[in-house]
Amino acid sequence: MQSLSVAVDMAGCPNRCRHCWLGNHRNGKMTTQELCDIARQFSAYVQELTVHSWWREPDYRDDYRELWALEQELSSPGMAKRFELLSIWRLARDESYASWAANLEPKVCQISFFGMEESTDWGIRRKGAFQDNMLATQRLLEVGIAPRWQLFLTKRNLDDLDEFLRLVYKLDLHKHGEVFIGGISPEGAGYEIEGLRIEENDLALIPKELIDICREGTDLLGQPEYVLLEELMQDNSPPNLTANVHCISINADYDAYPNIAEPTSWWRLGNLKSNGVDAIIKTYLDETTPGMKANREIPISMLARKYGNPNSKKLYHKDDLISRWMHEWGVEQKSII
Ligand code: SF4
Numbered sequence: 001m002q003s004l005s006v007a008v009d010m011a012g013c014p015n016r017c018r019h020c021w022l023g024n025h026r027n028g029k030m031t032t033q034e035l036c037d038i039a040r041q042f043s044a045y046v047q048e049l050t051v052h053s054w055w056r057e058p059d060y061r062d063d064y065r066e067l068w069a070l071e072q073e074l075s076s077p078g079m080a081k082r083f084e085l086l087s088i089w090r091l092a093r094d095e096s097y098a099s100w101a102a103n104l105e106p107k108v109c110q111i112s113f114f115g116m117e118e119s120t121d122w123g124i125r126r127k128g129a130f131q132d133n134m135l136a137t138q139r140l141l142e143v144g145i146a147p148r149w150q151l152f153l154t155k156r157n158l159d160d161l162d163e164f165l166r167l168v169y170k171l172d173l174h175k176h177g178e179v180f181i182g183g184i185s186p187e188g189a190g191y192e193i194e195g196l197r198i199e200e201n202d203l204a205l206i207p208k209e210l211i212d213i214c215r216e217g218t219d220l221l222g223q224p225e226y227v228l229l230e231e232l233m234q235d236n237s238p239p240n241l242t243a244n245v246h247c248i249s250i251n252a253d254y255d256a257y258p259n260i261a262e263p264t265s266w267w268r269l270g271n272l273k274s275n276g277v278d279a280i281i282k283t284y285l286d287e288t289t290p291g292m293k294a295n296r297e298i299p300i301s302m303l304a305r306k307y308g309n310p311n312s313k314k315l316y317h318k319d320d321l322i323s324r325w326m327h328e329w330g331v332e333q334k335s336i337i
Contacts, residue, residue, distance in 0.1 A: 001285070003048035003079075005247040007259070008035050010067075012252065013056035014089040016125040016189070017112065019152050021262050022056055023188035028252020032063075032070060038250060039074040041277040048076040055249045059087040065100065084108040084148065088129075091136035102143035109140050110148045112182075115160030116167070123152060137171065147177040151214075152184055153221070154196035158205045165210045180215040181206075183222060183317050186324035187262035194324070199313040200224045225312035228321050232308065235300040239322050248284060256280045258292065261323060266330040267291035290333055294326065303329060 012027025039051045051074040053067040054060065061067060064087075072080040086109045090097050101109075111133050114123025120130035137147045151164065168174055184190050184197065203218060211217045222228070247259035254272040257263035269283045283289060287296060303325035316324070 001046045001246055001281075003050070003246060004042060004046040005050040005052065005081075005245055005259075006038060006042050007052040007055040007247060007249045008038055009055035009249065009251045010035060010053050011057070011061045014060065014126065015057070015129065018114075018123050018125060018193050019112075019182075019184045019190045020056075021185045021188040021190050023262060023264070025056075025251045025263065026253065030252060032067070035067075035070065036074065038272065041272070042248070042281075043074075045277070045281050048079050049074075050079045050081055050245075051075045052081075055251070057087050057089065058083070058085050059090055059097070059101075064090070064097075068104075082106065084110055086136075086140075086145075088112075088132050088136045091139050092132035095139075098139040098143045098145065102145055107144065108146045108148055108178075109136075110150055111136060112150045112152065113164070114152050114154065115157030116163050119157040119160050122156070123154075137173070137177075141176055147173065149173060149177065149179045150182040151179065152182055153198050153202075153206070154184075154193060155198055155202065156196050158198070158202060161205075161207050161210055165207055165213075168210075168213065174213040178215055179213055181211075181218055181220060183220040183320055185320050186316075187327050188264075191324070191327050194314075197314045197316075200315065201313065203315075220317065221315045222317035222320065223315065225308065225314050225316055225321060226310050228316060228318055229304055229308045229310055232300050232304040232318070232321070235304070237300060238297055239295050239300060239303070239326060241295050241319070241323070241326070246284075248280065256284075258284055258289075260295065261291060261326060264291070264327075264330055264334075266294075266333055291326070291330060294329060298329070300325075 010030040016024060035053055043049050051071050053071055082104050084106050086101050088111055114120045117130040121127050140147045168179055186194050241260050243259045249257045249259055250272055256269040256272050257267055261267055267289055269280045269289060272280055307325040307328045
């Protein structure tokens with residue numbers, strides 16, 4: 001491989017968001033020595049290695065500054081990378097964090113909402129999460145980082161939208177930052193809230209003014225399942241889900257996953273400790289996990305016939321609907337994996 005990223009879930013995440021496609025992996029306490037050992041093992045296989053000390057919440061550990069320095073040291077020159085993500089939990093607790101982050105790129109930070117306070121605390125599954133979002137927004141604005149509010153819609157929070165719009169206006173967030181309505185991938189924890197997925201008829205309940213100030217309007221919500229089904233029933237190609245970059249994620253139990261879909265047993269590459277890095281890399285390159293094989297072999301039309309619902313008006317982006325069917329396929333295989 002020319003390049004590979006390795007993301008190590010050293011500390012986990014303070015949240016258990018209901019939309020999280022990564023699911024509910026255990027929070028660990030991996031040492032910096034363990035991170036160094038993992039990086040060393042993978043570095044023998046690639047020309048350009050990028051090492052991340054986190055997989056879920058960036059900068060969650062108190063030694064986040066040292067970890068960022070270590071990521072740069074362990075990665076190939078110039079390959080360490082920051083994203084438009086910071087720890088909202090830390091922004092609300094560590095007064096020096098925002099100004100530290102402001103010296104790095106990028107100058108944008110995403111913050112997730114499920115509506116107003118009760119709905120957002122419900123969605124992030126942590127009391128106080130909404131108030132953390134508010135304080136984080138204030139601290140980001142103070143240091144010149146643009147907050148990008150991501151609003152997840154479910155049937156449970158449609159009544160919140162007028163108040164949410166007023167809040168955006170009150171903070172002038174549509175001018176100083178950005179707001180967008182995100183789609184929920186029906187994988188990991190996200191699959192468990194499929195019963196709350198909004199439907200075609202719910203679109204009329206979203207205030208037009210909110211749609212107008214959202215970056216892509218409601219485009220990311222996609223189309224009703226019954227509409228997409230007509231097209232996908234005719235598609236005989238396999239899903240061929242891919243990621244932008246080669247990436248292997250290692251959880252706190254040393255289980256390794258490709259960064260293609262939800263980290264479940266049918267995608268699992270093996271265990272770095274018990275199977276070894278050779279086997280993990282070979283499984284990754286040969287694409288031999290049940291999920292990876294299905295991703296290259298099962299025709300979408302077959303998934304559509306088996307798992308599609310012609311009466312469903314639930315809204316999906318096309319890739320998300322295919323991911324749901326892959327999840328349903330995987331759950332059925334679970335007993336034999
Ligand atoms: S979505 Fe992000 S913040 Fe929420 S549980 Fe998953 S990793 Fe943590």
